[in-house]
Amino acid sequence: MRFPLEPELELFAASVRGAVGVWEAPLEPVFGEWQDDRDDALAARLAEIGWGELWSDPDLLGPAVAGGVELGRAVAPLCLVDEATLGAPLAVDGRVRHGEGRVEGGEREPTLDGTGTLRGVESVVPSDPARLQAWGAVTLAYLAGLADGAVEKAVAHALAREQFGAPIARLAAVQARLADAALVRDGLVLSAWSAADPDGAFPRDSLAWAGGACREVTMHVQQVHGGIGFALEGGVHRYFRRAKSVQVWTDVLLSELASP
Amino acid sequence: MTSTQQRLREEAAVFCQSLRPVLEQDEEWRRQGMLSDGDSREVYRLLGEAGWIGMSWPVEFGGRGLTRLTATLVEEVFGYHWLPLSSYLLSYKTIGAAIERYAEPALVDLLLPPISRGELIFCQGFSEPGAGSDLGSLTTRAELRGDTYVVTGHKIWTSSAQLSDWIYLGVRTDADTKHRGISVLVCPVDTPGIEVRSFPTLGGGYLCETFLDGVEIPVANLVGEVNGGWDVLMYTLDFERVTAEKLGGFAWVLNAVEERLRETDRLDRVAAGRISRLRGELHASRLLSFRAADNLDRELPGSASSAMAKLSGARLAQAIGDAAVDLLGLEGLAEGAEAAIEGRAAALYRASVGSTIAGGTAEVQQLVIARRGLGLR
Ligand SMILES: Cc1cc2nc3c(=O)[nH]c(=O)nc-3n(C[C@H](O)[C@H](O)[C@H](O)COP(=O)(O)OP(=O)(O)OC[C@H]3O[C@@H](n4cnc5c(N)ncnc54)[C@H](O)[C@@H]3O)c2cc1C
Numbered sequence: 001m002r003f004p005l006e007p008e009l010e011l012f013a014a015s016v017r018g019a020v021g022v023w024e025a026p027l028e029p030v031f032g033e034w035q036d037d038r039d040d041a042l043a044a045r046l047a048e049i050g051w052g053e054l055w056s057d058p059d060l061l062g063p064a065v066a067g068g069v070e071l072g073r074a075v076a077p078l079c080l081v082d083e084a085t086l087g088a089p090l091a092v093d094g095r096v097r098h099g100e101g102r103v104e105g106g107e108r109e110p111t112l113d114g115t116g117t118l119r120g121v122e123s124v125v126p127s128d129p130a131r132l133q134a135w136g137a138v139t140l141a142y143l144a145g146l147a148d149g150a151v152e153k154a155v156a157h158a159l160a161r162e163q164f165g166a167p168i169a170r171l172a173a174v175q176a177r178l179a180d181a182a183l184v185r186d187g188l189v190l191s192a193w194s195a196a197d198p199d200g201a202f203p204r205d206s207l208a209w210a211g212g213a214c215r216e217v218t219m220h221v222q223q224v225h226g227g228i229g230f231a232l233e234g235g236v237h238r239y240f241r242r243a244k245s246v247q248v249w250t251d252v253l254l255s256e257l258a259s260p
Numbered sequence: 261m262t263s264t265q266q267r268l269r270e271e272a273a274v275f276c277q278s279l280r281p282v283l284e285q286d287e288e289w290r291r292q293g294m295l296s297d298g299d300s301r302e303v304y305r306l307l308g309e310a311g312w313i314g315m316s317w318p319v320e321f322g323g324r325g326l327t328r329l330t331a332t333l334v335e336e337v338f339g340y341h342w343l344p345l346s347s348y349l350l351s352y353k354t355i356g357a358a359i360e361r362y363a364e365p366a367l368v369d370l371l372l373p374p375i376s377r378g379e380l381i382f383c384q385g386f387s388e389p390g391a392g393s394d395l396g397s398l399t400t401r402a403e404l405r406g407d408t409y410v411v412t413g414h415k416i417w418t419s420s421a422q423l424s425d426w427i428y429l430g431v432r433t434d435a436d437t438k439h440r441g442i443s444v445l446v447c448p449v450d451t452p453g454i455e456v457r458s459f460p461t462l463g464g465g466y467l468c469e470t471f472l473d474g475v476e477i478p479v480a481n482l483v484g485e486v487n488g489g490w491d492v493l494m495y496t497l498d499f500e501r502v503t504a505e506k507l508g509g510f511a512w513v514l515n516a517v518e519e520r521l522r523e524t525d526r527l528d529r530v531a532a533g534r535i536s537r538l539r540g541e542l543h544a545s546r547l548l549s550f551r552a553a554d555n556l557d558r559e560l561p562g563s564a565s566s567a568m569a570k571l572s573g574a575r576l577a578q579a580i581g582d583a584a585v586d587l588l589g590l591e592g593l594a595e596g597a598e599a600a601i602e603g604r605a606a607a608l609y610r611a612s613v614g615s616t617i618a619g620g621t622a623e624v625q626q627l628v629i630a631r632r633g634l635g636l637r
Contacts, residue, residue, distance in 0.1 A: 092590050114591030114600060115524045163394040173623045219578070222613045226392055226621060227417045230462050230614045237462045241610060244585060248593055251586075 003189055009066045012049075016067040019045040025075040025238050037077045038096070052084040055134030058198030065196040068138035069189070072145020073152075075238045078246065081142055085135035086126050090249060097249055116252045125256050129202075135253075136203045137195040143214040143246055144188035150239035151185050154178060154221040157228070174224055181220040184213050208254055211247025218243045265333050268326075272334045275310055276341030279303060289344055290597060291464030293604070293611025294577070295509045297618075298344030298465060299420050301381070304351075307343075308378015313352050317360065321368070322376030332504045332553040336546070339508025342604075346420045346465075351375045351382040354500040355428045357556075359446070362484040362492050367446070371426070383424035383449070385415035385470050386493060393624050395430070396439045396490065400472060402431035404479070409433075409445060411453075411475040419618075421468035422458045424449050428496075429472075434487050442489035447477040463611035498562040500619045501570035504549040510542055510580045513608060516601040517584050531587055538580055545572040564633030571625040577612035585609050 005013060023042050046052065054064035064085075071080055078097050079089040089096040092112050112118055126132050155178060158169035168174045188210055195203040218240040222229045229236040261269075282302055283289050292298035307313050315331040317323025335353070338345060356375055359368060374380035391398040400413025411431055421427065427449050434441030449456065453475035458466040484492040518535050521527040552569040555562045584605035585592035595603035616622040630636045 112590060114589075114594060115526065116589040116591075162390075163392060164397075165394075171623075173626075215582070219613075223616060223622065226617055227387070227467075230617060231467070232460045232462060237610070237613070240613065244582070244609060245593055248585060248590060252590060 005066060006062075009062050012063040013066040013070050015049045016046070016051065016070040019049055019051070020070060020074045020076060021045070023074065023076070025077075025235070025242075027232050027235050027238075038079055039077060042076070043080060043083075046080060046084075051080070054138075055085050055131050058130065058133075061134060061137050061196040061198055064134055064138050065141040065192050068141025069145035069148065069192065072142035072147075073149035075146065075149070075242050078142075078242075078249070081135070081138050085131055085138050087131060090124060090253075097245070112252060116255070118256075123256060124253055133195075133200075133202055136207055137192065139246065139250060140188065140192040140195050140203060140206055140210055143210045143243070144185070144192040146239050146243055146246070147181070147185040147188050147214050147217040150218045150221040150236070151178070151181050153236055153239075154181065154224040157225055161226075168224070177220045177224060181217045184217050188214060188217075202257075204254060204257065207250050211243065211250050215240070215243040215247055261333065265330050268330065268334055269337045272312065272337040273341065275312065276338060276343060279306060279341070279343065282306065283342070283344075284597075286344070288465055289342075290603070291595070291607065292344065293581075293607030293609070294463050294506070294614060295339055295342050296345050296349055296503065296506050297419065297461075297463045297611065297614065298342075299346040299423055300344045301347070301423050303344055304347040304381060305378040307348060308376060311376075312338075313348060313378055314356065314372065314376030317356070317372060317376060321360075321372035323372075327553075328502075328557045329550060329553040332502060332549060335505040336508040336511075336549075339505035340512050342509055342512065345505055347381040347423060349500070349505065350384055350420055350424075351380065353502075354496050355382045355384055357499040358428075358444070358492055358496040359483060361495065362444075363446075364480065364482075367481065367483070371446070380426060381420060381424045382426050382428055382446075383418050383421040383468075383470075384496075385418050385421075385427050385429045387417045388414055389416050393621055395493065396442070398430050398432060398442065400429065400431045401435075402433050402443060402445060402477070404433070407479045409477045409479065411445065411472050411477055413472050415470040415472070416467075417618075418456070418468040418470045421449065421456045421470050422466060427454070427470065428483070430489060430493055433489075437487075439490040440487055442493070443486050444483040444489040444492045445477045446481050446483060447475065451475050451477065461614070463614055464607060494563065497620060498552075498566040499556065501566035501625075502549050502552045502556070503570055503573040503619075504546065504553070506573050506577060506615070507542060507546050507549060509608075510576055511539075513580055513584050513601065513604055514538055514542070516604065517587050520600050521587060534583055534587065538576075538583055541572075541576055541579070545569070545576050548572050561632070564629050567620075567625040567628035568633070570619060571616075571622055571629070574615040574622060574625075577608065577615040581605070581608035581610075581612040 026037050054060040082089045158174055159167050161168050191206040222240050225236050286300055314323040315326045316328050319325055359371055386395055388398050402409040402411045426446055429445045431443055431445055432441055433443040453473045455471040456468050458468045461467050514535055521531055549569040552565040555565045588600050588605050591600040592605040595606045
């Protein structure tokens with residue numbers, strides 16, 4: 001479901017969609033490794049339309065959210081969110097989130113160890129409140145986009161898949177599941193937009209809720225797909241895996257913010 | 261638990277520890293997030309050699325004449341040690357049970373002894389692209405020509421078919437009725453006309469598509485009556501749905517997470533409380549599994565109790581996979597031997613998706629509980 005946007009926001013969302021283009025997240029989870037889905041060409045296309053500068057002006061939070069939703073829908077690399085807002089990718093043990101390998105110049109990227117303890121840097125939280133605000137809003141938008149993309153796939157599947165002589169979309173159990181998923185999805189989208197308010201507070205509570213909520217949506221989506229969602233082919237699982245990853249990373253930042 | 265059961269569990273634990281070097285060499289074992297979907301021909305052979313397959317079968321078939329409940333208690337130990345069990349569960353626990361009950365003696369004599377020796381692996385060809393939850397609508401045709409069935413159709417999600425020696429097939433022998441037109445046939449996987457293709461899954465292993473084109477199967481390979489296959493399939497599922505082995509694996513994950521948090525000084529009250537609640541749920545789920553196994557031993561109607569065992573275990577898989585990643589934090593997202601708790605948190609998180617789908621979806625289990633257990637129609 002597309003939420004109606006103001007024309008200029010819709011325009012920006014469309015240009016993000018265009019920049020993402022036919023890009024697809026890798027199908028195969030890299031078992032046993034941090035997944036590397038960075039794509040220089042994609043990053044360059046986004047840079048061309050101004051993605052990355054949006055944090056610098058509070059009035060641009062709207063386009064940032066519109067674009068973040070599109071990135072989530074495409075399950076785009078998370079470092080696109082981090083670099084554009086925090087100014088650097090988040091990294092764990094020197095590995096960029098969802099990026100394989102070490103990044104040169106270790107000072108730049110906030111680094112954590114596996115247990116979430118900071119290493120060699122004072123904080124992963126940016127000192128510039130505008131960056132933090134943008135990160136919060138775009139992260140919410142990304143989660144809303146994940147939920148939206150996943151629900152769209154599940155609805156299409158439920159309408160197309162027939163069992164017991166009719167589309168499974170007609171079954172009360174399937175409808176109830178999709179209704180639950182849709183209401184959380186809408187809550188996520190609305191939360192993302194509410195965080196786009198330049199005068200608003202940092203959406204800490206929304207972020208604390210959103211990761212797990214998005215995960216729940218993707219779980220419903222997996223279930224509606226049945227066996228087909230368990231095959232790597234088709235890629236429904238990307239939403240489900242990504243939602244958890246965003247949740248865990250977000251929790252690290254939030255706990256950092258909460259510590260005295 | 262009786263002292264014999266306790267002793268067997270201890271023996272099983274020692275045996276499992278002896279398999280550790282074999283397991284560690286197996287790459288799939290590292291990736292596979294659900295031990296019951298994991299597979300290893302070598303582990304199956306070693307289980308058979310050591311007399312662990314077919315525990316509830318009579319001694320003449322290579323069994324130990326124990327109850328299902330006792331076997332279930334031992335399977336939980338296999339799970340705790342994370343043995344890849346797919347072949348075992350298919351060949352002995354589910355398909356083996358149906359063969360023992362429904363097949364003609366000659367077929368029983370032919371099949372059960374090599375299963376219990378760990379030499380013969382079965383896979384289960386029920387589901388089709390058009391027949392998942394609605395299994396009764398399966399269309400794989402079996403036409404009788406003389407004393408041979410000629411079988412043509414397409415099966416999907418066939419676990420372990422890539423390793424299997426024989427396949428257990430739900431086929432349509434009467435096109436005019438639905439459930440009463442189904443029969444069950446078994447045949448070697450290398451019978452001409454069978455083609456198996458495997459594809460990777462989110463669990464870290466493989467599932468298969470099985471294509472059947474003019475496959476000739478003797479009438480003697482029927483399991484149960486012609487057109488009586490629905491009852492055989494349902495009986496098989498009642499056994500499949502007792503999943504104590506999975507619960508053993510979950511208990512290991514909870515212990516490992518607790519240990520890791522203690523080691524890294526993160527086992528606070530909130531974390532300990534969450535682990536404790538999950539252990540409580542796990543305990544209830546174990547009891548549901550043991551009750552279901554006991555019902556099968558007593559030949560009581562088992563569908564509802566098996567569905568409860570299955571559904572509670574499936575939900576727990578997802579709850580524990582999720583909680584393990586939450587509690588470990590970032591390191592919970594990492595996989596592989598070097599990662600925290602051997603990467604099992606992330607692996608269980610992704611693999612647990614299949615638990616509310618395989619063996620009948622969560623919704624199907626609910627229907628069984630509501631209809632068969634509560635009499636709601
Ligand atoms: C890991 C794994 C291993 C498997 N191994 C085997 C195997 O070895 N052999 C084999 O034959 N099969 C196997 N299967 C297949 C499995 O049995 C089917 O995937 C399952 O029965 C669901 O069918 P489906 O995938 O077609 O989903 P569908 O039936 O299309 O279901 C899609 C969604 O609709 C819901 N739904 C459907 N009907 C109803 C209803 N009446 N009421 C409420 N909700 C409904 C389902 O719950 C689900 O959420 C395996 C599956 C997995 C994931």
